[in-house]
Amino acid sequence: MRYKILGKTNLKVSELAFGAIQITRIDQKEAINLIRFAYDSGINLIDTASSYFNSEEILGKALKGIREKVYVISKSGKRDKKNFLQDFNTSLKRLKTDYIDFYLFHGISKNNEFDQIEEAGVIEALVKERDKGKVRFIGFSCHNPAVIEKFFKVKDFSILMIPLNFITTEYVEESLLYKFNQNKTGLLAMKPFGGGRLMDIEICFKFLRQYPQVIPVAGMQSIDELKQNLIYIGKDDNLTKTDHKRIKELSEELGTKFCRGCGYCMPCKEKGIEITDINFIEVYYKQFPHDVFWNIGLDKKVEVARKCIECGKCSEKCPFDLDVSEIIKKNIAFFDGLKKV
Ligand code: SF4
Ligand code: SF4
Structure with missing residues (x-):
């Protein structure tokens, strides 16, 4: 496994992060084995969230004895101070730890969601937890490139989670990439395989390899899947002409059908459709x-x-x-x- 420095956090993290939502789909013993296998394979960055069912609890068990050797990301989608801190403390309890490496505001995808956590003092509250040593780095996850500007407003933010794959490229346009580099933002790429819709893992990893500052977070639910990801993440090859052609084809095929989940189309005032x-x-x-x-x-x-x-x-x-x-x-x-x- 190769390692990279994650932006201004200066932490040396594995070039592949383990997305732990899907371990909730499998038997708990199997899930624990999978996490241990990932750790033994060199993965030292694991992503979860308070809303990922019993993912944090499973991780709490799986990380027994190795907690300090692994960096854990968790998140809360609560927008008010009381409920956010409640989630944060529940995350600590479930993960059986007294600190979390990265705690993020989950799914800040509209400007008013950012304004909400700022005005309600939730960011300030998390900064206080950080100053007490209960969390090391903070930031947010986001489904809408238009909100990224808000990220740069907060000097205490060092980590940002964005969807990134060869169909979802809005977050790595030149001007934004420039800002990320200036800001030394730690970038985590969620949905590296487009939520399972981009079937060619090899091309997906090659695409992401163009952005050395980005760590892909891949959801995995079996050792076979993990092994397959390890093969491709460990390579050095770049996109070939044939890959570009394939990307073009897949983009054309999926481009008009690929919902990014940003929520900009909501609400449906006509029929109240979610x-x-x-x-x-x-x-x-x-x-x-x-x-x-x-x-x-x-x-x-x-x-x-x-x-x-x-x-x-x-x-x-x-x-x-x-x-x-x-x-x-x-x-x-x-x-x-x-x-x-
Ligand atoms: S359909 Fe709605 S949620 Fe999906 S990408 Fe468009 S605005 Fe975003
Ligand atoms: S009724 Fe259908 S098409 Fe019209 S806004 Fe709602 S979801 Fe969109």
């Missing part, structure tokens, strides 16, 4: 434990989504010009297909 959840049904199915997938209220949301009148108002708000009602239809069909099995 567009992002509907658009992510297939991704949720691939990531969540199946018992959870069937219990997050999708049935009801799908029933509401069936009422879409295809007015196109959401598409007008989508920065990626997606045909949102088409994506909704496709996900409803996927959901209905699952019900028939």
Whole structure:
């Protein structure tokens, strides 16, 4: 395993981070073995969140005896001080630790979400926890490039998690990359395989290799998957002409259907459709434990989504010009297909 310095944190982290949402889908003993296998393979950076079901609890058990040798990222999506700190302390308890290496504001994807945590003193509260030694570095995860400017506003932020793959490239446009480099931002790439939609792992890693300052966070749920990722992350090759051609083909194929989950199209004032959840049904199915997938209220949301009148108002708000009602239809069909099995 090779290691890199993660921006201004100066921590030496493995060039592949383990995304721990999917370990909640497998048997707990198997999940613990998988984490230990990842650690033995040299991975020293693990990503979880307070909302990732029992992921933190599993990690608490899996990291027994090696906690100090691993860097843990966790997050809370709460926007008020009381609930955020409650999540933070629960994360500490579940992870069986007295400090967390990185704690992030989860999913800051709209400017007003940032304003909310700033005005409610939540950022200040997390800085205080950091000063007490309970967290080492802070920042946020984000699904909308338009919010990144807010990141640079806070001098205490050192780590940013963004979706990055060969379809989602808005975050690495020249001017933003320049700012990240100036700011020495520690960059973590979520969805390196587009939430399972970009099937060519080799090309995905080659694409990310162009950005040496970025650490991909790959969700994994089996040793085989991990081994496969280790093979490709360990290579040095760059994108070839054939890869560029393949990227072009895949981008054209997926470009008009690939929802990034930024939520800009919301709310649906016409019918109250939960567009992002509907658009992510297939991704949720691939990531969540199946018992959870069937219990997050999708049935009801799908029933509401069936009422879409295809007015196109959401598409007008989508920065990626997606045909949102088409994506909704496709996900409803996927959901209905699952019900028939
Ligand atoms: S197209 Fe459908 S989801 Fe979009 S705003 Fe209209 S009713 Fe809502
Ligand atoms: S449809 Fe467009 S605006 Fe809505 S969540 Fe997806 S990418 Fe964002």
